[in-house]
Amino acid sequence: MPHFCLDDSPHFRMIELDEVSSTNTFLRDYHPVRPTEITLVTAEFQSAGRGQATNRWESERSKNLLFSILVHPQALSLSHLFLLSEAIALSIRDAVASRITDSTVTVKWPNDIYVGDCKIAGILIENAFKGATLDSCIIGCGVNINQETFRFPTLAQGQKGIPTPCSLRLLLGCETERTFVLEDVMEGFTRRYAQLQTGHYDDIQREYHAVLYRRDGWHDYVDANGPFRAEIKEVEPSGHLVLHDEMGTFRRYAFKEVRFE
Numbered sequence: 001m002p003h004f005c006l007d008d009s010p011h012f013r014m015i016e017l018d019e020v021s022s023t024n025t026f027l028r029d030y031h032p033v034r035p036t037e038i039t040l041v042t043a044e045f046q047s048a049g050r051g052q053a054t055n056r057w058e059s060e061r062s063k064n065l066l067f068s069i070l071v072h073p074q075a076l077s078l079s080h081l082f083l084l085s086e087a088i089a090l091s092i093r094d095a096v097a098s099r100i101t102d103s104t105v106t107v108k109w110p111n112d113i114y115v116g117d118c119k120i121a122g123i124l125i126e127n128a129f130k131g132a133t134l135d136s137c138i139i140g141c142g143v144n145i146n147q148e149t150f151r152f153p154t155l156a157q158g159q160k161g162i163p164t165p166c167s168l169r170l171l172l173g174c175e176t177e178r179t180f181v182l183e184d185v186m187e188g189f190t191r192r193y194a195q196l197q198t199g200h201y202d203d204i205q206r207e208y209h210a211v212l213y214r215r216d217g218w219h220d221y222v223d224a225n226g227p228f229r230a231e232i233k234e235v236e237p238s239g240h241l242v243l244h245d246e247m248g249t250f251r252r253y254a255f256k257e258v259r260f261e
Helices: 023-028 082-097 168-172 178-197 202-210
Strands: 012-020 038-046 065-071 105-108 112-115 118-130 133-143 219-223 226-235 241-245 250-253
Touching (some): 012 023, 023 065, 082 112, 082 118, 082 178, 082 202, 133 178
Parallel strands (some): 012 038
Antiparallel strands (some): 038 065, 065 133, 105 112, 112 118, 219 226
16 A cells, blocks of 8 residues: 655645644635645644534643644535544544554544543544535544643543543553654545545445444443443444444434433
């Protein structure tokens, strides 16, 4: 497989920033004269990095990968838009897994990357529409590379559902060159993005289901009606999680409607 190069081309542009409020915010305000198919923005530090919903993303300066990707996937139907989330999650997951040989690296629905029960990467996707048509997607990513201490809460006795952050530095015991990880992520993403643009969805869906966190067995969940045990049945192309509970009932959830315990 050819090595991905982070050099500008007619179809790819990379912008490197020292500090920014967030790379997603930068790309929302970015209006180039000549748009490219894929625009990548990286930052050494984000003063207002964001996670899902109202969460903040913690990262020390120059320790981790903080980047956003701007794409214009007009060929992707709205009913299959979640495939874009699957594509970037798989790309980050593979870049991490290739460096860790003794741990299980999975994708926790919808798109967090876990090593065991610890979170190593998060993704925030923002879509822009023109009328009923998708105009662009901004994919914000944070991957913990060389950070050693975190202020986020860790799993304590009696606590559930709180992700313990980890990094490649903590897992490997040495520093990792961030650029090499980013190149691997972008190689995987551009390959999968090309598949999506040509309607080849099956391989991405198959890969995603194969590496899902808690893919096998019965586990604890909580929804608006309280706790229950279930197994994962599938993740639909729309992004909905379908669980099969112990009573034999299938439960279908959008993001934030169910919590992993």
